[in-house]
Amino acid sequence: xxxxxxINGFSVLQGDAAAEDFAPFMDVRxxxxxxxxxxxxxxxxxxxxxxxxxxxxxxxxxxISLAMGAGALSSTLKFMDSIIExxxxxxxxxxxxxxxxxxxALFLSLVxxxxxxxxxxxxxxASFAGAxxxxxxxxxxxxxxxxxxxxxxxxxxxxSDLLHKEPHAMDPFIYQPQLPPTRLAGALVVSAKPTxxxxxxxxxxxxxxxxxxxxxxxxxxxxxxxxxxVLLLAEYLKKKESFALREQFAxxxxxxxxxxxxxx
Amino acid sequence: MAVYPVSVAAMGCVCACGRTAEETxxxxxxxxxxxxxxxxxVVSTYTExxxxxxxxxxxxxxxxxxxxxxxxxxxKAALETFKQAGISPVQLRTVRTGVVIGSSVHCSFHCFEIxxxxxxxxxxxxxxxxxxxxxxxxxxxxxxxxxxxxxxxxTVVTACASGTDAIGLAxxxxxxxxxxxxxxxxxxxxxxxxxDGFIRLMVSxxxxxxxxxxxxxxxxxxxxxxxxxxxNRQTAEKLNLPCQGYVLGYGNCCDGFHPTAPDPxxxxxxxxxxxxxxxxxxxxxxxxxxxxxxxxxQANDKAESVAFRALLPGVPVWGSKGxxxxxxxxxxxxxxxxTLQALNRRVLPATVGFAEPDEQLQLVPTTQNSxxxxxxxxxxxxxxxxxxxxxxxxxxxxx
Numbered sequence: 048x049x050x051x052x053x054i055n056g057f058s059v060l061q062g063d064a065a066a067e068d069f070a071p072f073m074d075v076r077x078x079x080x081x082x083x084x085x086x087x088x089x090x091x092x093x094x095x096x097x098x099x100x101x102x103x104x105x106x107x108x109x110x111i112s113l114a115m116g117a118g119a120l121s122s123t124l125k126f127m128d129s130i131i132e133x134x135x136x137x138x139x140x141x142x143x144x145x146x147x148x149x150x151x152a153l154f155l156s157l158v159x160x161x162x163x164x165x166x167x168x169x170x171x172x173a174s175f176a177g178a179x180x181x182x183x184x185x186x187x188x189x190x191x192x193x194x195x196x197x198x199x200x201x202x203x204x205x206x207s208d209l210l211h212k213e214p215h216a217m218d219p220f221i222y223q224p225q226l227p228p229t230r231l232a233g234a235l236v237v238s239a240k241p242t243x244x245x246x247x248x249x250x251x252x253x254x255x256x257x258x259x260x261x262x263x264x265x266x267x268x269x270x271x272x273x274x275x276x277v278l279l280l281a282e283y284l285k286k287k288e289s290f291a292l293r294e295q296f297a298x299x300x301x302x303x304x305x306x307x308x309x310x311x
Numbered sequence: 312m313a314v315y316p317v318s319v320a321a322m323g324c325v326c327a328c329g330r331t332a333e334e335t336x337x338x339x340x341x342x343x344x345x346x347x348x349x350x351x352x353v354v355s356t357y358t359e360x361x362x363x364x365x366x367x368x369x370x371x372x373x374x375x376x377x378x379x380x381x382x383x384x385x386x387k388a389a390l391e392t393f394k395q396a397g398i399s400p401v402q403l404r405t406v407r408t409g410v411v412i413g414s415s416v417h418c419s420f421h422c423f424e425i426x427x428x429x430x431x432x433x434x435x436x437x438x439x440x441x442x443x444x445x446x447x448x449x450x451x452x453x454x455x456x457x458x459x460x461x462x463x464x465x466t467v468v469t470a471c472a473s474g475t476d477a478i479g480l481a482x483x484x485x486x487x488x489x490x491x492x493x494x495x496x497x498x499x500x501x502x503x504x505x506x507d508g509f510i511r512l513m514v515s516x517x518x519x520x521x522x523x524x525x526x527x528x529x530x531x532x533x534x535x536x537x538x539x540x541x542x543n544r545q546t547a548e549k550l551n552l553p554c555q556g557y558v559l560g561y562g563n564c565c566d567g568f569h570p571t572a573p574d575p576x577x578x579x580x581x582x583x584x585x586x587x588x589x590x591x592x593x594x595x596x597x598x599x600x601x602x603x604x605x606x607x608x609q610a611n612d613k614a615e616s617v618a619f620r621a622l623l624p625g626v627p628v629w630g631s632k633g634x635x636x637x638x639x640x641x642x643x644x645x646x647x648x649x650t651l652q653a654l655n656r657r658v659l660p661a662t663v664g665f666a667e668p669d670e671q672l673q674l675v676p677t678t679q680n681s682x683x684x685x686x687x688x689x690x691x692x693x694x695x696x697x698x699x700x701x702x703x704x705x706x707x708x709x710x
Contacts, residue, residue, distance in 0.1 A: 150696055
């Protein structure tokens with residue numbers, strides 16, 4: 048049986064985390080070498096942890112389910128740049144290591160001290176829903192007590208540049224090209240049972256393919272990324288109302304139903 | 312009649328040592344594989360020096376131009392799976408069929424030639440179509456749509472553990488009632504980024520890899536795909552499906568140790584193995600062998616030897632990357648197919664490439680093809696970022 052997902056903390060971020068944002072949580076100097084997508088996910092996780100009242104002891108019983116729509120794009124492009132500009136014999140092994148999807152998962156587990164199950168989902172727009180499904184599986188199988196569901200999305204400079212010049216070049220997959228590109232991140236702490244910090248409950252999450260590749264969704268972002276769904280969910284959570292989120296994009300239908308958690 | 316809740320109805324595989332699951336096992340057993348310099352497949356100054364394990368070109372003469380190698384390989388493996396199961400994708404649409412696929416390279420933005428032309432301000436219309444294809448083809452979604460399935464889908468990108476995680480999650484989807492059947496596995500292809508990247512990280516070797524050997528000098532990249540059709544009991548009966556084995560347990564744990572190296576104490580791997588065995592209700596004494604990740608890198612083989620000595624003492628260790636290469640996101644799935652083939656044929660192959668024991672490892676892998684009796688085995692995977700995964704598999708006649 049699939050459990051409800053109780054949301055004990057959530058946070059979203061548009062744009063990049065600033066150094067001072069980390070001051071309440073940790074010494075920012077520890078993050079000097081981290082990629083922006085990893086720092087953005089970390090800041091959201093720390094804020095969600097604060098709401099969820101996650102203690103250091105709790106972290107040992109957490110799992111990570113990370114969504115990365117298109118992966119670590121900046122590092123991927125940096126590695127390709129180093130091949131193109133310097134030749135492959137001088138290409139950057141550091142950029143290659145950082146280009147792997149797992150690099151952000153490692154960063155979260157290292158900094159947050161999480162040593163539980165960890166799965167990364169990478170399927171563009173549908174990544175967040177996939178990460179929620181995985182969290183639900185971890186909880187259903189008693190693999191952990193709570194799951195950090197994190198989302199982080201980079202900016203693809205190639206797409207940004209192309210769409211600036213030709214706004215409809217990637218129709219029907221990308222819309223609102225006039226909006227400035229930005230990195231996005233989000234984090235939820237979810238459990239199968241309510242905790243003293245529980246704020247909301249998700250009753251169902253579903254993700255299925257559809258033959259229609261057009262987008263039928265509220266356009267919040269220039270590029271329809273995996274962070275779109277988490278931003279949309281955050282909007283509902285902020286309103287503190289029951290909701291039925293339905294998005295259709297690029298051949299996928301995502302449905303999430305939830306409500307404010309009422310303590311018995 | 313299926314004995315355990317999640318059975319493997321059928322499986323398919325394509326890689327450097329075979330075009331089918333059976334051929335792949337034969338390749339593993341006799342040590343034959345297409346190990347060659349990748350000239351013509353990647354553009355790199357290293358192509359004269361660092362060979363790789365390639366899917367033979369004859370396999371992809373009919374590859375549609377709008378499919379990536381990763382897509383094509385997986386479809387080929389899936390079609391073999393359906394054929395072996397005696398079922399069509401149309402019949403699978405009558406039950407809740409999901410898709411979980413592990414990959415690494417395919418899910419990264421490795422549009423290298425397009426990116427080069429963009430930097431030169433020379434994008435063509437074909438390039439733009441290529442980018443649209445990239446946006447239209449998240450792997451598991453694309454496969455699901457290709458076969459007309461309407462269930463959930465997921466593309467797992469935990470680097471080199473992706474294939475094992477995909478099978479483990481597929482089992483979980485069935486256990487929890489999310490799906491009746493899941494087409495799962497892994498796929499990856501050779502591209503410039505991992506080829507150059509592993510060489511630049513100084514973990515690739517210009518010779519054929521030697522898992523667990525004292526003289527091991529690194530990994531060889533490979534490519535390929537494996538698909539498995541997992542089903543619950545009701546679906547196996549309803550669709551009259553055969554049984555090629557079982558997935559009994561899945562464990563996963565992150566090290567949180569280092570970007571590219573495993574924890575030398577193998578703490579995360581040990582937790583993953585323990586969790587998989589616990590879920591399966593098995594102990595080391597039940598295992599015929601463990602199919603190791605066995606990349607032949609110094610750090611990987613050391614970490615695995617620590618975990619195996621601690622948790623699986625006396626269990627034979629088989630490393631198969633000396634015939635498949637390291638197929639990254641596909642590795643766990645290809646190794647699951649090899650593990651099931653070995654269990655079903657009751658033959659444990661030698662670890663191709665191994666020649667001399669390494670005293671530091673205190674582990675000697677299989678050195679010859681030998682008969683096996685026990686009906687269960689473990690397959691594990693380790694990945695960049697410290698992700699560890701393990702699955703426990705049972706033979707078709709396991710009881």
